[in-house]
Amino acid sequence: MNFLELKNISERYLDLVNPTHPEKILTAGRVAGMKKDSRVIDFGCGYGEELILWAKEFGITGFGIDIRPAACERAREKIKSQGLENRIEIACGNAAEYEFQPQSFDIATCIGATFCWKDGFREAVREMQRAIKPGGRLVVGEAYWSHSDVPAEFAQRQPSITAERELLRMARAEGLELIYVLHSNHDDWDHYESENLRGLSDWLDENPMHPSRDEVIQHLHESQEEYLQYGREYFGWALYVLKPGT
Ligand SMILES: C[S@@+](CC[C@H](N)C(=O)[O-])C[C@H]1O[C@@H](n2cnc3c(N)ncnc32)[C@H](O)[C@@H]1O
Numbered sequence: 001m002n003f004l005e006l007k008n009i010s011e012r013y014l015d016l017v018n019p020t021h022p023e024k025i026l027t028a029g030r031v032a033g034m035k036k037d038s039r040v041i042d043f044g045c046g047y048g049e050e051l052i053l054w055a056k057e058f059g060i061t062g063f064g065i066d067i068r069p070a071a072c073e074r075a076r077e078k079i080k081s082q083g084l085e086n087r088i089e090i091a092c093g094n095a096a097e098y099e100f101q102p103q104s105f106d107i108a109t110c111i112g113a114t115f116c117w118k119d120g121f122r123e124a125v126r127e128m129q130r131a132i133k134p135g136g137r138l139v140v141g142e143a144y145w146s147h148s149d150v151p152a153e154f155a156q157r158q159p160s161i162t163a164e165r166e167l168l169r170m171a172r173a174e175g176l177e178l179i180y181v182l183h184s185n186h187d188d189w190d191h192y193e194s195e196n197l198r199g200l201s202d203w204l205d206e207n208p209m210h211p212s213r214d215e216v217i218q219h220l221h222e223s224q225e226e227y228l229q230y231g232r233e234y235f236g237w238a239l240y241v242l243k244p245g246t
Pocket of ligand 1: 004015016017018043044045046047048049050065066067068071093094095096110111112113115116117
């Protein structure tokens with residue numbers, strides 16, 4: 001099983017696939033100026049939950065793109081079940097290769113998926129900025145190191161993670177101004193990590209003879225160890241609302 005297939009298993013109980021909370025997602029949308037018929041593009045949209053929340057609260061129209069067929073299918077099912085199929089469209093593909101029309105969206109979002117682009121956060125905000133109209137906003141969800149003394153053995157496993165001040169530096173270097181930040185707390189992290197563990201554990205109970213069982217057990221154990229040993233202490237995560245510089 002590759003990493004995304006393991007995610008299909010572990011994320012069954014999660015709608016938002018990040019250590020955050022629906023209220024924070026709505027606050028980010030409000031600060032970004034979402035309103036009726038705002039056009040929002042969401043890169044790496046997962047199960048479409050952010051677009052669904054924003055469509056219900058603000059009446060936006062959304063376009064989401066995700067590389068995982070199972071995520072796209074689940075997103076489309078939920079969108080339909082909420083009667084939002086005329087407001088939200090989901091495309092299955094590589095966000096970094098999607099050819100959007102420049103300056104055609106009011107708000108561009110990428111929540112926990114800047115790794116879609118080879119150069120991560122910096123390339124993501126550059127591309128997102130191309131997608132928005134003058135006066136538009138970006139919403140980015142990103143992990144960062146919350147301490148400067150991250151053990152080398154853990155830091156080496158996560159080469160794309162950086163300090164929050166470095167995210168700010170990169171955003172400014174791309175001509176963006178930070179206008180709002182919503183940090184995640186330990187409860188957000190516990191919820192996200194624990195629901196992933198529960199998804200894996202329940203799958204193992206339901207699939208006693210599955211040929212990939214050992215891989216799933218290994219992933220479960222590594223996830224437990226990584227979170228309790230390092231992640232809880234050294235990982236931060238936040239939603240950033242950005243606008244082109246003044
Ligand atoms: C951490 S999840 C976040 C999903 C969603 N934004 C949310 O907050 O619930 C990252 C998502 O990025 C998707 N993804 C990974 N690589 C991608 C790529 N190159 N293009 C589009 N989506 C990608 C994964 O399938 C996954 O659903």
